[in-house]
Amino acid sequence: MEPMYMKLVQLNDEWTEAGLQLQVADPASKYDGGVMDETTGIPRANHLGTPAVMAAWAASLVNADSRYYRQAELREALEKASAFLLRRQHADGTISLGSTNFNSPPDTAFVVGGMTQIYRLLEQANWPELAPALANIRLFLERTIPALQTGGCHTPNHRWVITAALAQLHDIFGHPELLVRAEEWLSEGMDMTEDGEWTERSNGIYNAVSNISLFHTARALNRPALLEYVRRNLRMMAYLIHPDGEVVTDYSGRQDLGQTFNLSNYFLVCRLMAAHDRDPLFAAMSDYAGSFISQYKEGVNNHPMVGVLLFPSSLEGLEREPLPERYVKRLNFGHPMEAHLKQAGQVGHHMKIQHSSMHLAFGAPVVRVRDGNDSVTMMAKAPSFFSLRHGKARLLGVKLATSFAPGVVMFDSLEEAEQGAFKLRTLLEKGYSGPIPAASLRELRLNESMSPWYLLPHHLRPMTHLQQFELAADIAQGDQAWTLRLRSDEREDVFAQLTFVFGSEGEVEGSGVEPISDGRFLYKEGTLTYAAGPDVIEIASGAFEHRLPELRDVQHPNGCLYAHVNLLSPFDHTVTIRLR
Known part of the structure; x- marks a missing residue:
C-alpha cells in the first residue's frame, strides 16, 4: 500500500484514541458527548472542536485498515458526539466559534463543509448500526440551511467557505435555493492576483482554506473553471517555502503573521489536485x-483521512517534479495595486468595513530568493521589509520605525533596480487640521456652549502645513552576503530605529552590542553575530545616533531576540549581512 496512506491510517488511529480520552461522559452535563478542547477544557461545536474529532472517528469506523474498524465503543462515542452537536446548535441553525463569532454563519459553514463529507463517508459504509449517528448528522445539516441561505460573512475567505457548504448541502438535499445563494457569492468574482495571491496573503492558514473550499465547490457544482484559482495559488506556494519546510508568513494579513506554519494543511488539496x-x-x-x-x-472541512477515503486519489505511478530550491521569484510585480487603491476612494465605503479589514496590502510586490539552505524574502506593505533564513540561523525580519508618523514603516513600493538589486520606497505624510468651514458648522446646528469633539465633521477640516518624509531601502545580493542601504x-532630527529580529533559539554577540532587557539589545557599532548551531549570520555595522531604547507605537512579538540600530535623520546607513 501507499506509504502516505498507511501513515495517515496510523495517525488517524492515534487521533481517534486521543479524542476518546477527552470525550465528556456525564449525562447531566450540557457538554455530554462533546470532546474537550485541551486549551480551554470546554467542548465546542466549531470546526476545530468536536466535529474535527468526529471526522477522525468516522474515518476509523469505516476503514478496514484501522484498528477501530466497526468498533462498537467508537460507534457509540460518535453517536453521542452527534447528539452533542445537535444540542449545541442554536435555534437559528448556526453554531458559535466560541472564542468569538457567536451565532455565526461562516463558522457554521466551516463545520458543514466537513460534516457533509462525514455524512457521505458514513452513508457509503452501508452499516445499519450507524443509522442513529447518520440521522443526527443529517438533522444538524438540514437545520443549517436557512442560516446559510441568508447569512453573511466577515472575511474574504468566508465567502468561499460558505459557497462550498452551500454546494455540498445541495449535493445532499437538492434544494435549488442553495444554488441561488452560492451563485450570489460567486458572482462577486475571485479575489486573486495573476500570480496566485489571495486577498488575505495568509500563506499559513487562509490560502489553504480558500483552496480546499473552491475545490469542493468546483466538484459539487461541476464548475471546473474554479480549479484554475486553486492551481494558481499552489504554484505560487511552491516558491514560499523555507528550506526546513516552514512557509513564509512574514507579510500575512491575518493571525499567522510572523508565526510558524508548515505545509501540512495543503496536503489534501495538493493531493486532490495532483490526482485531478x-x-x-x-x-x-x-x-x-x-x-x-x-x-x-486541521479543521473538519480539511480532514486528511476523510478526504483520502471519500475521494480516492492514488498518486502511485505519477512522476514527481522536484520543488524549486534555487530561484529569484518576483510576485505581483504586474498587479495594478495603485490603480485599484485609487478606485477604492470612489467606491463609497471610505476605507471602512465592519468586523473585518480592507486588506489594502493585497497585491503588494514580494520577492523570494532561494539558494539551497538560504532563503530570503523582500516585501512591501508589511511591518518587516526583509527576512532571511541561513540553515538554522533565522533573521525573522528587518524593520524600520520612525518618530515622524510614529510607528513601523511599511514601504509602499518594491521594484527591481538592476539584476539582483531591489529598492523599496515610501513617502510619509503628516499634517495639521484647520477649523471646520463656517457653512458646515451652521448646517450641523450645534450648541455653541457645548460641542462634543466626536460630533464634529472632522473630514471637512482643511489640511495645513502638510509635511513629508521620504525613506528608501536598497537591497543587493553579493557572494554569501546581502547589503541593506537605508536612506532618508x-x-x-527624525528619530529612527532599524531593528533586526532573530529567532530565540540562537545567540546574539558583539563588542558593540549592549543588552537593554531580556532578549533586547542596542547594536551601537562594530560587528554583530547571530549563531544557531553551526550557522552564523554576521552583520556590520550598527549605529547609536540617539539614546531612545524604543520609539512610540512600535510593538514587537514576544519570543524573539531584537537588536536595535538607532539612526537620526538625515541618514544614509548601510549594513552588510554575511552568511557563514
Whole structure:
C-alpha cells in the first residue's frame, strides 16, 4: 500500500484514541458527548472542536485498515458526539466559534463543509448500526440551511467557505435555493492576483482554506473553471517555502503573521489536485506536505483521512517534479495595486468595513530568493521589509520605525533596480487640521456652549502645513552576503530605529552590542553575530545616533531576540549581512 496512506491510517488511529480520552461522559452535563478542547477544557461545536474529532472517528469506523474498524465503543462515542452537536446548535441553525463569532454563519459553514463529507463517508459504509449517528448528522445539516441561505460573512475567505457548504448541502438535499445563494457569492468574482495571491496573503492558514473550499465547490457544482484559482495559488506556494519546510508568513494579513506554519494543511488539496490534473509538481507538494503531518490541527472541512477515503486519489505511478530550491521569484510585480487603491476612494465605503479589514496590502510586490539552505524574502506593505533564513540561523525580519508618523514603516513600493538589486520606497505624510468651514458648522446646528469633539465633521477640516518624509531601502545580493542601504531625505532630527529580529533559539554577540532587557539589545557599532548551531549570520555595522531604547507605537512579538540600530535623520546607513 501507499506509504502516505498507511501513515495517515496510523495517525488517524492515534487521533481517534486521543479524542476518546477527552470525550465528556456525564449525562447531566450540557457538554455530554462533546470532546474537550485541551486549551480551554470546554467542548465546542466549531470546526476545530468536536466535529474535527468526529471526522477522525468516522474515518476509523469505516476503514478496514484501522484498528477501530466497526468498533462498537467508537460507534457509540460518535453517536453521542452527534447528539452533542445537535444540542449545541442554536435555534437559528448556526453554531458559535466560541472564542468569538457567536451565532455565526461562516463558522457554521466551516463545520458543514466537513460534516457533509462525514455524512457521505458514513452513508457509503452501508452499516445499519450507524443509522442513529447518520440521522443526527443529517438533522444538524438540514437545520443549517436557512442560516446559510441568508447569512453573511466577515472575511474574504468566508465567502468561499460558505459557497462550498452551500454546494455540498445541495449535493445532499437538492434544494435549488442553495444554488441561488452560492451563485450570489460567486458572482462577486475571485479575489486573486495573476500570480496566485489571495486577498488575505495568509500563506499559513487562509490560502489553504480558500483552496480546499473552491475545490469542493468546483466538484459539487461541476464548475471546473474554479480549479484554475486553486492551481494558481499552489504554484505560487511552491516558491514560499523555507528550506526546513516552514512557509513564509512574514507579510500575512491575518493571525499567522510572523508565526510558524508548515505545509501540512495543503496536503489534501495538493493531493486532490495532483490526482485531478496528473500534475507532478502538485504530487511532490502533497508528498512534502504530508511529511509534516504529525498531530491533528486541521479543521473538519480539511480532514486528511476523510478526504483520502471519500475521494480516492492514488498518486502511485505519477512522476514527481522536484520543488524549486534555487530561484529569484518576483510576485505581483504586474498587479495594478495603485490603480485599484485609487478606485477604492470612489467606491463609497471610505476605507471602512465592519468586523473585518480592507486588506489594502493585497497585491503588494514580494520577492523570494532561494539558494539551497538560504532563503530570503523582500516585501512591501508589511511591518518587516526583509527576512532571511541561513540553515538554522533565522533573521525573522528587518524593520524600520520612525518618530515622524510614529510607528513601523511599511514601504509602499518594491521594484527591481538592476539584476539582483531591489529598492523599496515610501513617502510619509503628516499634517495639521484647520477649523471646520463656517457653512458646515451652521448646517450641523450645534450648541455653541457645548460641542462634543466626536460630533464634529472632522473630514471637512482643511489640511495645513502638510509635511513629508521620504525613506528608501536598497537591497543587493553579493557572494554569501546581502547589503541593506537605508536612506532618508534631508529632514533633520527624525528619530529612527532599524531593528533586526532573530529567532530565540540562537545567540546574539558583539563588542558593540549592549543588552537593554531580556532578549533586547542596542547594536551601537562594530560587528554583530547571530549563531544557531553551526550557522552564523554576521552583520556590520550598527549605529547609536540617539539614546531612545524604543520609539512610540512600535510593538514587537514576544519570543524573539531584537537588536536595535538607532539612526537620526538625515541618514544614509548601510549594513552588510554575511552568511557563514
